Amino acid sequence: MECSSCDARIDHCHGTLVVHPEGGFAECTDPSCRDGDRVRHALIVDCQALGGGCACAALPGKALLRQVS
Template sequence: MECASCEARIDHCHGTLVVHPERGFAECTDTACADPDRVRHALIVDCPAPGGCACTAAPEKSLLRRAS
């Protein structure tokens, strides 16, 4: 079963965008995310997210995709 956005062929992401306002960037939990922009994500959370956040890790060790 596909989501409505997939069926309509709308550019979107199924990951969660984690916004780091103090550090000035956002990351997506989906490693296949093509563009971590807010408009592509239905799920957006502020850092720190419940359960911990990768922003405390060194940037090169982060598992999330950074927005440019």
């Protein structure tokens, strides 16, 4: 399967952007992602929607997936 955004050379990410309600912090599941802009991500979820909940709520101070700036 080919990605039409890749073929069109549109700046985008194949990862999922996970948004945390506290402070609007967001992280991407793709380790190569360098920009957490919502426009670049087709998949955006609230951390509360993650199966099993979010580690940020259960274990304060625990490292998350990866912070994007």
